[in-house]
Amino acid sequence: MAGGWTRDGAVQDQIDDTVADAVLAARASMPSGASEPYCAICGDDIPGGPPSAPYPGCAPA
Numbered sequence: 367m368a369g370g371w372t373r374d375g376a377v378q379d380q381i382d383d384t385v386a387d388a389v390l391a392a393r394a395s396m397p398s399g400a401s402e403p404y405c406a407i408c409g410d411d412i413p414g415g416p417p418s419a420p421y422p423g424c425a426p427a
């Protein structure tokens with residue numbers, strides 16, 4: 367009885383990608399009144415960085 371679940375890295379990758387897309391979409395739709403020095407991908411602080419810029423250590427696909 368083969369299961370229909372594939373519990374491998376591909377599933378998590380897809381989830382990560384979906385979350386990243388949602389975060390980026392949410393940030394893009396926000397009014398750009400207050401500048402938030404946070405990475406749009408991982409949420410880390412970006413000292414002196416522009417809003418929604420990926421953190422230097424963060425490499426989104």
Ligand SMILES: [Zn+2]
Pocket residue numbers: 405406407408409410420421423424425
């Ligand atoms: Zn990041």
